Amino acid sequence: MSWCRFLRRARWDQERREEIESYVQMESDDNIARGMPPDDARAAARRKFGNPTRVQEEIYRMNTITFLDTLVRDLRYALRMLARSPMFTAAALLTLALGIGGSTAIFGVIDSILIRPLAYPHSEALVGVWHTAPGLKGLGENLECTPSMYFTYREGNRTFQQFGVWNSNGASVTGTAEPELPRALFVTYGVLDALDVQPLLGRWFSQEDDTPGSAETVILTYGYWHRRFAGDRFIVGRTLTINATPHTVIGVMPREFRFQRDPELILPQRFDRTKVYLGDFSYQGIARLKPGVTMAQANADVARMLGIWLTAWAPTPGFDFTVFKNARLGPKVQPLSQEIVGDVGATLWVVMGTLILVLLIACANVANLLLVRGEGRQQELAIRAALGAGWGRIAREMLLESMMLGVLGGAAGLGLAFAGLRILVAKGPATLPRLGEIGIDPWVLAFALGVSLLSGALFGVIPVWKYAGPRVANALRGVGRTFSQGRERHRARNVLVVVQVALALVLLVCSGLMIRTFQHLRNLRPGFAQPEQIQILHSMAPQAIADQPERVMRMHNEILDKLAALPGVTSVGFANAAPLESFLSPNNPIYAQDKPLAKGQIPATRRFRMTAPGFFKTMGTRIVAGRDFTWTDLYEKRHVAMVSENLARGLWGDANAALGKRIRVGNSDAWREVVGVVEDVYDNGMQVKPPEIAYWPAMMDGWLFGGEHGFVTGFGMYAIRSNRAGTENLLKEVRQVIWSMNGRQPVFLVSTLKELYDQSMERTSFTLVMLAIAGGMALLLGIVGIYGVIAYAVSQRTREIGIRIAVGAQPAGLSRMFVRQGLQLAGVGAACGLAAAAGLTRLMSALLFGVTALDPVTYAAVSALLILAAALASYLPARRAAAVDPVEALRVE
Amino acid sequence: MLQGTLDMLILQTLVLGAAHGHTIAHAIERGSEDVLQIEHGSLYPALHRLEDRRWIASFWGTSENNRKAKYYRLTPAGRKQLLAQTTRWDEVVRAIGRILKPAAE
Numbered sequence: 001m002s003w004c005r006f007l008r009r010a011r012w013d014q015e016r017r018e019e020i021e022s023y024v025q026m027e028s029d030d031n032i033a034r035g036m037p038p039d040d041a042r043a044a045a046r047r048k049f050g051n052p053t054r055v056q057e058e059i060y061r062m063n064t065i066t067f068l069d070t071l072v073r074d075l076r077y078a079l080r081m082l083a084r085s086p087m088f089t090a091a092a093l094l095t096l097a098l099g100i101g102g103s104t105a106i107f108g109v110i111d112s113i114l115i116r117p118l119a120y121p122h123s124e125a126l127v128g129v130w131h132t133a134p135g136l137k138g139l140g141e142n143l144e145c146t147p148s149m150y151f152t153y154r155e156g157n158r159t160f161q162q163f164g165v166w167n168s169n170g171a172s173v174t175g176t177a178e179p180e181l182p183r184a185l186f187v188t189y190g191v192l193d194a195l196d197v198q199p200l201l202g203r204w205f206s207q208e209d210d211t212p213g214s215a216e217t218v219i220l221t222y223g224y225w226h227r228r229f230a231g232d233r234f235i236v237g238r239t240l241t242i243n244a245t246p247h248t249v250i251g252v253m254p255r256e257f258r259f260q261r262d263p264e265l266i267l268p269q270r271f272d273r274t275k276v277y278l279g280d281f282s283y284q285g286i287a288r289l290k291p292g293v294t295m296a297q298a299n300a301d302v303a304r305m306l307g308i309w310l311t312a313w314a315p316t317p318g319f320d321f322t323v324f325k326n327a328r329l330g331p332k333v334q335p336l337s338q339e340i341v342g343d344v345g346a347t348l349w350v351v352m353g354t355l356i357l358v359l360l361i362a363c364a365n366v367a368n369l370l371l372v373r374g375e376g377r378q379q380e381l382a383i384r385a386a387l388g389a390g391w392g393r394i395a396r397e398m399l400l401e402s403m404m405l406g407v408l409g410g411a412a413g414l415g416l417a418f419a420g421l422r423i424l425v426a427k428g429p430a431t432l433p434r435l436g437e438i439g440i441d442p443w444v445l446a447f448a449l450g451v452s453l454l455s456g457a458l459f460g461v462i463p464v465w466k467y468a469g470p471r472v473a474n475a476l477r478g479v480g481r482t483f484s485q486g487r488e489r490h491r492a493r494n495v496l497v498v499v500q501v502a503l504a505l506v507l508l509v510c511s512g513l514m515i516r517t518f519q520h521l522r523n524l525r526p527g528f529a530q531p532e533q534i535q536i537l538h539s540m541a542p543q544a545i546a547d548q549p550e551r552v553m554r555m556h557n558e559i560l561d562k563l564a565a566l567p568g569v570t571s572v573g574f575a576n577a578a579p580l581e582s583f584l585s586p587n588n589p590i591y592a593q594d595k596p597l598a599k600g601q602i603p604a605t606r607r608f609r610m611t612a613p614g615f616f617k618t619m620g621t622r623i624v625a626g627r628d629f630t631w632t633d634l635y636e637k638r639h640v641a642m643v644s645e646n647l648a649r650g651l652w653g654d655a656n657a658a659l660g661k662r663i664r665v666g667n668s669d670a671w672r673e674v675v676g677v678v679e680d681v682y683d684n685g686m687q688v689k690p691p692e693i694a695y696w697p698a699m700m701d702g703w704l705f706g707g708e709h710g711f712v713t714g715f716g717m718y719a720i721r722s723n724r725a726g727t728e729n730l731l732k733e734v735r736q737v738i739w740s741m742n743g744r745q746p747v748f749l750v751s752t753l754k755e756l757y758d759q760s761m762e763r764t765s766f767t768l769v770m771l772a773i774a775g776g777m778a779l780l781l782g783i784v785g786i787y788g789v790i791a792y793a794v795s796q797r798t799r800e801i802g803i804r805i806a807v808g809a810q811p812a813g814l815s816r817m818f819v820r821q822g823l824q825l826a827g828v829g830a831a832c833g834l835a836a837a838a839g840l841t842r843l844m845s846a847l848l849f850g851v852t853a854l855d856p857v858t859y860a861a862v863s864a865l866l867i868l869a870a871a872l873a874s875y876l877p878a879r880r881a882a883a884v885d886p887v888e889a890l891r892v893e
Numbered sequence: 894m895l896q897g898t899l900d901m902l903i904l905q906t907l908v909l910g911a912a913h914g915h916t917i918a919h920a921i922e923r924g925s926e927d928v929l930q931i932e933h934g935s936l937y938p939a940l941h942r943l944e945d946r947r948w949i950a951s952f953w954g955t956s957e958n959n960r961k962a963k964y965y966r967l968t969p970a971g972r973k974q975l976l977a978q979t980t981r982w983d984e985v986v987r988a989i990g991r992i993l994k995p996a997a998e
Contacts (some may be wrong), residue, residue, distance in 0.1 A: 009993060018961070019962075020934075020937065022915075022962045022963065023912075023914050023918075023933065024960070026913075026956060027915060027933075048933050049934045050932040050933065050934030050935065051934060052934060053933040055938060058938040059941045062938065062942065062945070354901070730895070
């Protein structure tokens with residue numbers, strides 16, 4: 001049997017007819033030749049041939065793929081049946097569209113973020129090169145590369161095809177209408193080569209570009225090129241003033257080029273080989289492995305090179321060689337995708353799991369609807385069976401109808417998913433990696449189709465099993481309303497409702513736990529107050545005075561004075577970074593004078609923050625003991641420091657005990673006296689334990705990071721507490737003040753502290769919103785399920801109710817009977833759900849803070865909510881039972 | 894008629910050259926000296942089946958008395974098939990013959 005014959009049956013049929021006709025004519029010709037009259041001759045010819053219709057049919061059948069033929073017919077029939085009950089179809093489709101749409105959308109997200117390879121050629125060969133350092137307290141897990149490692153790895157490796165290091169930072173662009181600070185990516189030679197994304201215009205960096213002293217060059221990314229230069233094709237060769245130095249544009253990256261933190265400019269990272277030491281772990285390594293090299297081989301190679309590296313370079317001045325030796329550096333080469341995607345997987349899988357549960361509930365609901373319909377169609381099915389339809393055929397038809405529902409619902413769901421993803425990409429948490437890559441690809445389409453068919457089969461098989469079995473013929477007897485409803489006929493629907501309620505409870509518990517987590521985070525004192533009133537913006541001192549700390553400090557001081565004088569401003573502060581800007585905050589070891597260490601040991605690392613007087617007052621950070629810095633402390637470069645409460649407790653047991661103690665940075669720095677202790681600040685986000693922080697004056701004398709003239713925070717953050725925070729008006733005035741003082745340096749990272757605070761909770765609130773949507777849908781579907789079952793039971797038992805009322809039953813008692821039935825179902829469902837939730841919520845414990853997965857309040861509240869909703873859902877139809885008029889009910893027959 | 898024999902007879906008829914349905918039907922009847930009476934219509938599904946198996950090929954032509962007719966001819970595969978079938982047929986006939994009339998030793 002061939003497909004092309006099947007598809008061109010009509011033509012074949014025509015040809016066959018012609019052939020038969022030709023036979024009949026020839027035979028009649030012969031008969032006429034033998035002397036018959038023409039009419040008889042033709043009749044005889046036909047007799048001789050036999051039955052032409054039968055012959056044609058036989059050939060037609062030979063050309064037919066029977067299964068497909070009937071399939072098309074059944075599909076048409078199924079569509080007709082669906083169209084005939086539009087209310088049912090609409091309800092089922094809506095339910096399915098929500099269920100399938102939700103899970104498809106989240107699958108789309110998971111596909112883009114977790115499954116689809118990174119947008120680089122052969123991205124599986126790309127790795128991030130990190131280190132472990134079990135000997136370094138607090139830094140041990142993820143140590144980056146140092147400049148010296150760049151040279152050692154680049155020259156000594158055996159497993160990398162390409163290797164380079166990068167880091168991202170701001171780079172000021174001046175000399176244009178509006179000075180600005182685009183996100184810049186600093187890369188050594190080898191990074192772009194490893195990524196292997198060809199530039200759209202111009203070229204990559206060559207080895208010469210990252211040699212100190214050669215001409216300064218820059219590569220633009222597509223977005224920046226379009227925004228600032230309107231996609232000028234002749235941009236290559238033009239100059240741009242970056243960090244006060246002219247840079248020649250040598251290339252533009254294509255639109256599809258992506259990198260961490262979404263850079264706008266790419267600049268060469270230059271290391272002076274003669275001035276690099278063992279230290280400065282602040283560059284991320286990236287490599288492309290040679291073909292066939294495994295992760296284990298790469299790790300072994302890095303371990304080997306670490307041995308060479310340790311002896312090849314001098315220790316950083318101020319540090320002892322033993323520090324590096326005792327750090328016990330080890331390799332940690334890992335797939336780049338892991339580095340980019342991070343820990344978002346847990347959140348996404350939880351959300352996906354909940355949406356699958358919603359889909360299951362939706363399937364249960366549709367199965368319930370189908371059962372009700374099956375009940376109504378029993379007579380039709382019985383008659384068809386009596387007329388000789390095989391039960392297999394009937395089952396196939398019913399299943400086909402369900403699959404059709406599934407596919408149509410899936411198509412609608414795909415539309416929803418598409419819209420949902422558009423919203424997600426626009427409004428989703430910026431911390432979601434690869435957000436811009438999210439979309440619908442063939443995998444997502446396949447997923448949607450698979451889920452549609454699967455759910456169609458899932459909810460379709462229940463009514464089939466119930467109504468299309470070999471017993472179908474028996475149904476003829478029981479049809480009509482002559483009989484009361486058998487208990488057994490309700491069982492399937494009851495089970496479905498119980499399942500729905502149980503699943504809904506699980507989802508509600510999940511969202512309840514997230515709500516409690518959120519509440520907990522909201523109730524935590526973050527270490528600052530009324531963040532919505534705090535305006536934050538960053539700027540810097542001009543390059544010309546950068547090496548004159550006093551002038552820089554005076555400039556900041558004057559800016560602060562002028563800002564404080566602006567209308568509506570209650571206080572102002574200055575620091576190197578605001579709370580929650582941990583990416584701008586250095587971490588370094590601190591020595592305490594009264595805690596001597598063995599030689600070669602280094603103490604634990606602490607976060608550093610450089611502040612000017614008024615910072616804590618502006619932030620609303622309480623001073624627990626002692627006092628704030630004064631301007632005199634700064635200008636006289638007094639040896640003072642402040643610490644966070646947890647640091648004080650950790651070192652000396654108590655906040656007050658810290659006052660008067662002395663701390664310093666590095667081995668050679670001067671000891672500085674702790675003059676104040678402030679409350680803990682959740683600097684790494686609300687979900688993370690507040691870090692221990694050491695606060696230093698924004699200007700100090702000779703210090704580890706300072707030059708020969710001492711140290712000053714040139715590049716810093718102004719905080720302004722005002723009820724006008726966040727308004728364009730205030731910002732305009734603030735910009736004018738700053739630009740009048742610092743020669744129009746870029747102003748950047750402008751936001752209110754409240755925005756930073758919300759961002760830090762973004763992932764939690766994203767999960768919360770997703771789970772709340774899922775929980776809400778589940779509750780709604782569960783209620784609809786209960787309502788449907790009770791309403792149907794009432795309608796089926798109208799006669800029985802009529803009799804009961806006629807013999808004296810009280811209407812109130814009757815509705816109670818139905819409410820009780822609904823509550824029984826809900827109760828059983830809730831009990832199953834509680835057990836399931838206790839087991840399943842453990843999977844989401846990574847997302848919970850300040851609340852356990854078995855939080856009794858959540859469980860109790862959710863159960864109560866569900867039972868209440870179930871009572872309401874049963875009461876509405878039950879009221880109808882009480883209103884039955886016995887005369888009417890009995891006259892129905 | 895025995896199952897499968899019609900196919901063989903059609904193939905055998907076409908050994909002599911291409912022919913249309915009417916000719917084939919009469920050729921089989923005449924060749925068997927009218928012992929084998931076939932309903933001429935049943936020939937056509939058989940022709941269709943043989944063509945489907947690519948043992949015969951067809952083309953439209955004009956008959957001896959100027960009627961449009963569909964002609965069939967043997968393909969190499971059909972020729973091979975005919976040989977196999979006739980060999981098999983001979984064996985069966987001989988075997989049945991031996992059983993019905995055992996040869997005197």
